[in-house]
Amino acid sequence: MSVPADSAPGAPEIGVETPFQRFRAEFFESWIAAFALGLLGLIVVLALLAPWITPQNPYDLGQVDVLDGKLPPGSRAYTGYTMWLGSDGAGRDLYSAILYGLRISISVGVASGVIALVIGSTIGLIAAYAGGRVETVVMRLVDLQLSFPAALIALMLVAVMGRGIDKIIIALVAAQWAYYARTVRASALVESAKEYVEAARCLGLGHARIVFRHILPNCMAPLIVVGTVQTAHAIALEATLSFLGVGLRQTEPSLGVLIANGFEYMMSGRYWISFFPGIALLLTIVSINLVGDQLRDVLNPRLKK
Amino acid sequence: MTVFIIRRLLQAALVVLLMSLIVFFGVNVIGDPIDMLINPEADQAEIERAIKALGLDRPIGEQYLFFLKGVATGDFGRSFIFGEPALKLILHHMPATVELALTALILAILIGIPLGLFAGLYPDHPVSRAIMAGSILGFSLPTFWVGLMMIILFAVVLGWLPATGRGDTAVFLGIKSSAFTRDGLSHLAMPALNLALLKISLVIRLTRAGAREAMHQDYIKFARAKGLRTRRVIGVHLLKNIMIPVVTVLGLEFGNLLAFSVVTESIFAWPGMGKLLIESLLQLDRPVVVAYLMIIVVVFVIINLAVDILYSILDPRVRLREQGT
Numbered sequence: 001m002s003v004p005a006d007s008a009p010g011a012p013e014i015g016v017e018t019p020f021q022r023f024r025a026e027f028f029e030s031w032i033a034a035f036a037l038g039l040l041g042l043i044v045v046l047a048l049l050a051p052w053i054t055p056q057n058p059y060d061l062g063q064v065d066v067l068d069g070k071l072p073p074g075s076r077a078y079t080g081y082t083m084w085l086g087s088d089g090a091g092r093d094l095y096s097a098i099l100y101g102l103r104i105s106i107s108v109g110v111a112s113g114v115i116a117l118v119i120g121s122t123i124g125l126i127a128a129y130a131g132g133r134v135e136t137v138v139m140r141l142v143d144l145q146l147s148f149p150a151a152l153i154a155l156m157l158v159a160v161m162g163r164g165i166d167k168i169i170i171a172l173v174a175a176q177w178a179y180y181a182r183t184v185r186a187s188a189l190v191e192s193a194k195e196y197v198e199a200a201r202c203l204g205l206g207h208a209r210i211v212f213r214h215i216l217p218n219c220m221a222p223l224i225v226v227g228t229v230q231t232a233h234a235i236a237l238e239a240t241l242s243f244l245g246v247g248l249r250q251t252e253p254s255l256g257v258l259i260a261n262g263f264e265y266m267m268s269g270r271y272w273i274s275f276f277p278g279i280a281l282l283l284t285i286v287s288i289n290l291v292g293d294q295l296r297d298v299l300n301p302r303l304k305k
Numbered sequence: 306m307t308v309f310i311i312r313r314l315l316q317a318a319l320v321v322l323l324m325s326l327i328v329f330f331g332v333n334v335i336g337d338p339i340d341m342l343i344n345p346e347a348d349q350a351e352i353e354r355a356i357k358a359l360g361l362d363r364p365i366g367e368q369y370l371f372f373l374k375g376v377a378t379g380d381f382g383r384s385f386i387f388g389e390p391a392l393k394l395i396l397h398h399m400p401a402t403v404e405l406a407l408t409a410l411i412l413a414i415l416i417g418i419p420l421g422l423f424a425g426l427y428p429d430h431p432v433s434r435a436i437m438a439g440s441i442l443g444f445s446l447p448t449f450w451v452g453l454m455m456i457i458l459f460a461v462v463l464g465w466l467p468a469t470g471r472g473d474t475a476v477f478l479g480i481k482s483s484a485f486t487r488d489g490l491s492h493l494a495m496p497a498l499n500l501a502l503l504k505i506s507l508v509i510r511l512t513r514a515g516a517r518e519a520m521h522q523d524y525i526k527f528a529r530a531k532g533l534r535t536r537r538v539i540g541v542h543l544l545k546n547i548m549i550p551v552v553t554v555l556g557l558e559f560g561n562l563l564a565f566s567v568v569t570e571s572i573f574a575w576p577g578m579g580k581l582l583i584e585s586l587l588q589l590d591r592p593v594v595v596a597y598l599m600i601i602v603v604v605f606v607i608i609n610l611a612v613d614i615l616y617s618i619l620d621p622r623v624r625l626r627e628q629g630t
Binding site: 144147148149151152155156159160232236239240243244245246259263266267269271274275278281282285286289 | 320327328441442444445446447448449450453454456457460461462468560561564565567568571572582583586587594598601605609
């Protein structure tokens with residue numbers, strides 16, 4: 001794994017490497033991580049461009065024909081084009097449905113990841129900075145929540161709140177904020193004991209400014225790592241809940257919903273309706289996890305050579 | 306010590322109370338069970354009678370107090386669908402879930418430890434790399450999708466194993482289980498393996514890390530220097546020391562297995578309490594949902610409490626830190 005850093009020869013100033021360049025070079029040292037990042041980029045681009053690159057809009061009734069239902073992969077559709085991944089029970093082209101499903105799955109995962117990150121890290125920062133009773137209470141709450149698996153908490157909350165995209169996001173945020181809070185609090189405790197924070201205090205800066213402009217930027221590295229991994233978790237969790245029929249509705253067809261729809265056809269050997277959405281889900285989750293793993297290795301100062 | 310345990314007990318009781326509040330009020334907001342449960346063609350008088358019978362006409366606070374009293378006496382109300390007491394219904398489904406979770410736990414140990422040991426002893430062997438790649442996959446793959454693929458492969462394509470249900474059960478030593486019949490075992494194999502996958506990956510990682518660490522310890526070197534056979538060094542000296550963290554973690558993970566069986570049971574139509582929960586959720590059978598959630602909360606609180614107390618007995622620092630704050 002001693003591939004020379006690709007940025008070095010082309011760098012404008014020889015010998016002076018910006019932190020970002022160094023980070024980039026270290027990240028791409030592992031070809032697996034590079035490949036995963038490329039794959040993830042491709043998946044996101046495909047999802048974003050879905051309406052313009054799919055042969056049909058699977059949720060426009062005018063473009064879907066029931067006569068095309070349950071066609072095996074590679075069949076020719078009634079309307080002319082080839083369905084490379086087959087079609088589902090309602091005659092939707094699976095390739096199109098998967099790209100549309102990816103949009104929903106990724107949006108839910110990223111939205112809940114970002115909201116949980118903001119809420120969790122704010123709480124964690126405040127706990128670490130305030131200390132004392134506030135910290136004790138907050139961290140007790142975090143410990144309490146982390147003693148239950150995230151999947152169980154999400155399941156309980158959807159059981160309580162019902163289905164739908166907004167409720168799923170709330171459930172995922174509630175299930176995951178504690179991971180961010182714990183992470184941020186740990187590094188914020190270390191940071192707030194450092195001299196630059198002391199200096200900022202002496203300058204008479206406000207608490208909010210010290211916490212968000214001085215401490216937070218220095219806690220970003222572990223936060224990014226946890227964020228990637230938790231986003232992958234959120235996507236998998238949403239798919240699981242949707243598959244069980246307690247997540248998203250049929251009108252919000254994420255990958256989990258697509259897989260659930262294919263379940264009833266599986267016993268008759270029509271594997272592709274569940275199989276291909278599952279592969280898409282799998283590639284998404286695995287690529288995010290691999291990128292997260294590499295980020296952890298690169299950003300963790302203890303693993304530095 | 307006693308103070309510590311009493312404090313922990315109080316804390317646990319508080320958690321259960323808090324959860325009961327969240328669960329009960331939340332579940333009562335889900336939808337209108339009147340629409341779901343009463344025949345739409347029923348006349349007004351009949352609807353009124355049904356509402357009274359189900360206790361839905363009282364104010365929600367009163368319903369909660371009533372519910373709390375019920376919880377204390379083990380009475381969660383009757384299932385709207387089955388007409389049986391919710392607790393009885395869940396306890397009736399519990400053995401199947403426990404059987405599944407226990408089998409998964411055993412599988413995790415039987416498969417995970419040898420693989421992890423191999424990967425730890427020969428870290429550069431290609432097989433070890435394959436094992437570790439497999440364990441990463443095991444962590445990343447969504448359980449439910451793996452379950453579907455297992456059904457396609459083993460039930461539809463190969464036709465080796467039945468796809469759904471629990472199969473025949475037999476009574477042995479007073480325990481009714483499907484592990485005692487051929488048919489039952491063939492039904493148990495796939496769901497148990499599916500549920501075990503995540504734990505297998507976990508055990509592989511723990512064992513590997515433990516083995517790699519222990520290989521450089523003095524007691525291993527000493528055992529070797531004594532001239533013991535490799536098999537004995539690994540089988541007795543190494544394994545004994547690796548087992549401690551593995552067993553601790555797996556004990557903690559048992560509650561996790563019970564909770565995750567919801568997914569596996571739904572896929573394989575395993576008649577346990579997880580499947581019951583999902584069916585009750587979809588049919589808005591509130592007493593059963595509430596009872597399930599409360600039972601699982603209590604199970605988790607008890608497991609955590611037991612672990613906390615055990616740790617504080619084993620490690621006095623935990624107890625002292627507690628008193629410090």
